[in-house]
Amino acid sequence: MSKSLIQFIIEEQRHIPGATGDFTGLLSDIVSACKQIAHDVNKGALIGVLGSAGSENVQGETQKKLDIITNEVFIKANEWGGHLAAMASEEMDDILPIPAKYPKGKYLICFDPLDGSSNIDVNISVGTIFSILRAPEGVENPTAADFMQPGTKQVCAGYALYGPATMIVLTSGHGVNGFTLDRDVGDFFLTHPKMTIPADTAEFAINMSNQRYWEKPVQRYVEECVKGKDGGREKNFNMRWVASMVAEVHRILTRGGIFMYPFDTKDPAKAGKLRLMYEANPMSFIVEQAGGASSTGRERIMDIQPSGLHQRVPVILGSKNEVERVVGYHKNA
Ligand code: AHG
Ligand code: MN
Ligand code: MN
Secondary structure, eight states, X not given: OOOBHHHHHHHHHTTSTTOOSHHHXXXXXXXXXXXXXXXXXXXXXXXXXXXXXXXXXXXXXXXXXXXXXXXXXXXXXXXXSSOEEEEEETTOSSOEEOOTTSOOOSEEEEEEEXXXXXXXXXXXXXXXXXXXXXXXXXXXXXXXXXXXXXXXXXXXXXXXXXXXXXXXXXXXXXXXXXXEEETTTTEEEEEEOSOOOOSOOSEEEOOGGGGGGBOHHHHHHHHHHHHGGGGTOSSOOEEOOOSOHHHHHHHHHHHOOEXXXXXXXXXXXXXXXXXXXXXXXXXXXXXXXXXXXXXOSXXXXXXXXXXXXXXXXXXXXXXXXXXXXXXXHHHHX
């Protein structure tokens, strides 16, 4: 039998001098949250959780019932354990301090409880994304400012994918490993050790309906992909768009590819669609750890100094040689 996720983490922590078991404890709480969410997503209409909640989040997006339920599940599973000092979520305007009745820990977590939630009612894969940071030394009651750390400071990043199988994919800076939920046993087991992204790909993912709003470098890149061998590229390309970032990143970790939600001029107030703290940074950490690259087109995503919890950034990530090509087109422009 393969290793359970928690066994894997404990064995990994043994090699880290001074590890207290806190990180393992936190991971174990996150795993519990993801199991509960997997259950709720899987039961769907049977337990009446599909459809809109009729409310809006801080970003002006209509919330699904499951956006709210999964946010609550994630909080409940993680607030009591004594490993966190505060949390931040896509679904909450401000950070959530750990309630006074629980002990506080040294970590901060940013999460997207349900990624791709527009897909939930149509029974397409969705996910949960998280990013773990350290609270600054000596800070017991963190503020939002304490979360403003670049992605390079992440201790761990991961996602759960609720697809045909439920999986958790993780990195703590020593490569990327994937675990599959065995529902009969009730545990995640290591099924995808040392996941890597091939440097080359012939598959791109972008929402083509935004084409007229893109900048020149992205226009050029996608046009060349579409034309393939007839337009000067050495190969023809295929295209995918799931509209669940977790599913796209998982596909790229499995067989390579490039995913783009680039800068566009659709809404001048937004520099892109995806959020830095709980989408772009954790996915960039995973992708880079698997040998891929992640950029806004102009800079490495993990180098960005954050300025807001819900800040948006352009995202271009995946197979290294294709990402570098798009970055090169930005330099030339
Ligand atoms: P969320 O459901 O957490 O708001 O995230 C949705 C994101 C991302 O997962 C996906 O890649 C993108 O939005 C899809 O955007 P379009 O609807 O523009 O295709
Ligand atoms: Mn999301
Ligand atoms: Mn979400």
